[in-house]
Amino acid sequence: MIKLDKSKHEKIHTRRIDVATYEGHSDTIIVEGRLKDERFKQIYRPTGENVPPGTVHHMIIRMKVRRSELIIEDIDVDMPTVPHEGCPETRTSLEPVKGMRITSGFTTKVKDLVGGSKGCAHLVALLVSMASAAVQGAWTALSRNPVENSGYLERAMQTIVDTCRVWRTDGPMLKKYRKKFKRKS
Numbered sequence: 001m002i003k004l005d006k007s008k009h010e011k012i013h014t015r016r017i018d019v020a021t022y023e024g025h026s027d028t029i030i031v032e033g034r035l036k037d038e039r040f041k042q043i044y045r046p047t048g049e050n051v052p053p054g055t056v057h058h059m060i061i062r063m064k065v066r067r068s069e070l071i072i073e074d075i076d077v078d079m080p081t082v083p084h085e086g087c088p089e090t091r092t093s094l095e096p097v098k099g100m101r102i103t104s105g106f107t108t109k110v111k112d113l114v115g116g117s118k119g120c121a122h123l124v125a126l127l128v129s130m131a132s133a134a135v136q137g138a139w140t141a142l143s144r145n146p147v148e149n150s151g152y153l154e155r156a157m158q159t160i161v162d163t164c165r166v167w168r169t170d171g172p173m174l175k176k177y178r179k180k181f182k183r184k185s
Contacts, residue, residue: 014038017129021137027068029137033061033130035122055081057122061094061130067138070102077123093119094127102131104162135160 015037022030037056044050058081064074075098077091096113100106107128115124160167167173 010040012039012041014040017126019130019133021133021140023141024064024067027066028073029065029067029134029141031063031065031130031134031137033126033133035059035126037122056083057081059120059122059126061123061126063130063134065102065134065138067141070135070138072097072100072102074098087120090120090123094123097127102134104160106131132163135163 015035017033017035019031019033022032024030036058038054039051039056040053042050042052058079060078060080062076062078063072065071066073075094077094079088079091082088093114097110100109110124110127110131115121161174162168165171
């Protein structure tokens with residue numbers, strides 16, 4: 001077991017990811033994610049340049065998601081703070097995810113499509129965190145009223161199949177819902 005005594009170990013860096021979901025118009029939700037890296041120590045770049053403590057990354061992604069199918073309709077990136085002058089060039093790197101459905105395998109698809117040298121590792125990390133939060137936000141929006149046996153429920157069930165052990169294809173949660181709604185999702 002790893003022991004952390006905060007009185008003896010000095011914090012040097014934090015990364016905070018915050019994701020919020022808002023009701024959109026009609027059948028949409030707006031998902032806003034923020035990634036903020038704070039460095040608490042002075043560092044030296046390989047060039048010898050001295051960099052003081054402070055915010056290293058502050059990035060914001062906002063995406064409009066069609067709630068009924070979890071399809072990303074639009075996406076915007078804002079970068080209030082970045083460490084290098086070339087970083088803003090990646091603001092449009094997430095454009096290829098427009099039209100993608102948030103479902104099992106989303107993370108792998110995103111990394112293949114916009115990861116590595118095609119984009120920004122920080123934006124990809126934030127987007128991946130936002131995807132699972134979008135699913136939760138969509139369920140929250142849906143669940144504010146009684147859920148009826150509808151095509152939406154079937155699509156929603158397909159979205160969560162095999163995303164974790166609890167929601168595995170042969171698991172108890174899916175069996176419970178299939179029985180209740182007599183679906184073969």
